[in-house]
Amino acid sequence: MRITDLVNEDASLISRRCWSSQAIYELEKQAIFARSWLFLGHESQIRNPGDFVQAYMCETPIILSRGEDGELCANVNSCTHRGLPVCRADHGNTRRFICPYHSWSYSVSGELVAIPQEKELSGRPDKSALGLKRVPRVESWRGMIFGSFDEAIIPLEDYLGDMRFYLDAFIDRFPGGIEFMGAPHRWTINANWKLPVENQLGDVNHGAFLHAAIIPREAQDTIAQLGYTAVTTPGHGAAFRIMPKDAPVDDMAWGMEAMGSILGGNEVQEYLREVQAQAAERVGDLRARMKGLTYGVYPNLSFLWSNTSFKVSHPRGPGKVEYWSWAVVPATAPEHIKKILRTNYSSFFGPAGILEQEDSEVWTQQFQGSNIDFADDRPYFYGLGLGEEGPHPELPGLVSVTANEFYARQFFMRWRDELQAAEGAS
Ligand code: FES
Numbered sequence: 156m157r158i159t160d161l162v163n164e165d166a167s168l169i170s171r172r173c174w175s176s177q178a179i180y181e182l183e184k185q186a187i188f189a190r191s192w193l194f195l196g197h198e199s200q201i202r203n204p205g206d207f208v209q210a211y212m213c214e215t216p217i218i219l220s221r222g223e224d225g226e227l228c229a230n231v232n233s234c235t236h237r238g239l240p241v242c243r244a245d246h247g248n249t250r251r252f253i254c255p256y257h258s259w260s261y262s263v264s265g266e267l268v269a270i271p272q273e274k275e276l277s278g279r280p281d282k283s284a285l286g287l288k289r290v291p292r293v294e295s296w297r298g299m300i301f302g303s304f305d306e307a308i309i310p311l312e313d314y315l316g317d318m319r320f321y322l323d324a325f326i327d328r329f330p331g332g333i334e335f336m337g338a339p340h341r342w343t344i345n346a347n348w349k350l351p352v353e354n355q356l357g358d359v360n361h362g363a364f365l366h367a368a369i370i371p372r373e374a375q376d377t378i379a380q381l382g383y384t385a386v387t388t389p390g391h392g393a394a395f396r397i398m399p400k401d402a403p404v405d406d407m408a409w410g411m412e413a414m415g416s417i418l419g420g421n422e423v424q425e426y427l428r429e430v431q432a433q434a435a436e437r438v439g440d441l442r443a444r445m446k447g448l449t450y451g452v453y454p455n456l457s458f459l460w461s462n463t464s465f466k467v468s469h470p471r472g473p474g475k476v477e478y479w480s481w482a483v484v485p486a487t488a489p490e491h492i493k494k495i496l497r498t499n500y501s502s503f504f505g506p507a508g509i510l511e512q513e514d515s516e517v518w519t520q521q522f523q524g525s526n527i528d529f530a531d532d533r534p535y536f537y538g539l540g541l542g543e544e545g546p547h548p549e550l551p552g553l554v555s556v557t558a559n560e561f562y563a564r565q566f567f568m569r570w571r572d573e574l575q576a577a578e579g580a581s
């Protein structure tokens with residue numbers, strides 16, 4: 156199986172095997188997950204020395220922590236003695252991670268501190284060489300913490316590139332940025348990791364069909380009218396609306412059409428109008444009029460602006476995903492307003508959200524479709540809008556209407572090229 160047989164030149168035809176093959180999955184680990192910046196968590200989750208949360212880099216369990224001197228640390232959650240996980244809690248604050256098997260203990264930044272058996276022996280192993288395996292690169296941007304196993308990877312800010320323009324349209328419109336509220340929802344889906352990613356990267360085209368019970372046709376028509384998709388770097392993308400200059404503030408303001416505004420009534424609506432009133436000053440006129448839909452950061456981080464949630468699609472083999480999903484709120488909003496704004500996420504998304512369930516069901520069925528026999532000569536058609544994207548005078552990246560599937564083609568071109576490079580190198 157050659158990689159070029161799976162994704163054709165312009166990525167308008169993509170083989171079903173890309174989602175179902177075990178061999179491709181193994182190659183993805185080396186070609187993509189060992190070489191990319193992978194999202195670990197947000198600084199608001201680990202504010203104080205000793206704070207930690209669990210994370211994953213593909214299938215590798217990670218402890219993300221704030222060390223005693225305040226630095227960000229990411230270590231593989233596996234004892235250097237016999238491999239057990241040394242941290243069992245999802246999140247917390249501690250001075251030591253203690254392995255349950257023989258009680259070796261590690262500092263919160265991963266150094267090996269004590270070996271209880273040592274006192275009975277005359278030899279003393281060099282503890283400084285026996286700390287937890289450190290993720291060699293950890294960087295954060297706007298509080299978003301990423302790690303990479305590739306020591307030589309480009310700086311995170313360069314990796315994000317112009318995607319920062321679109322992320323900041325949301326993050327930077329709030330005076331204190333954003334905060335991740337509470338622990339993530341975590342659940343498994345019988346699907347390939349790229350299916351949620353592609354959906355959140357730019358597929359706003361299914362809204363009024365798959366989610367017909369919730370999303371009226373008129374809302375979809377507005378998206379078609381005012382919507383854009385931008386790809387800043389292949390694999391990174393943003394779908395959003397630009398509201399007309401004379402649109403009323405209630406149409407323009409973030410969150411006004413979501414559950415928080417409905418449940419919170421006048422107090423929350425006033426807060427949202429206030430945020431909007433400062434938006435042009437904070438992010439400029441164009442981005443103040445931007446209402447985001449879905450975003451993706453290569454390879455597996457998604458942001459759902461309309462329901463304010465960050466999500467990571469953690470692979471668990473070609474046919475399983477562990478999906479992590481966090482509610483996000485403005486960091487400086489009053490506490491009781493944050494709780495109401497969180498319903499923007501929890502009312503429709505998360506494992507019990509009606510939109511999430513419809514999407515999850517689709518991803519499972521897509522995965523089944525990618526596994527059926529006797530259909531290998533029918534690759535999936537990714538050619539809608541082929542070549543219709545181009546530069547835009549004010550928006551960075553390649554830009555087009557939301558019905559153009561170029562965001563997915565660009566993802567798969569990068570994916571194909573990275574797999575090919577890794578295959579050539581092995
Ligand atoms: S396996 Fe961790 S102390 Fe032995």
Ligand SMILES: [Fe+2]
Pocket residue numbers: 361362365366510514
């Ligand atoms: Fe959906």
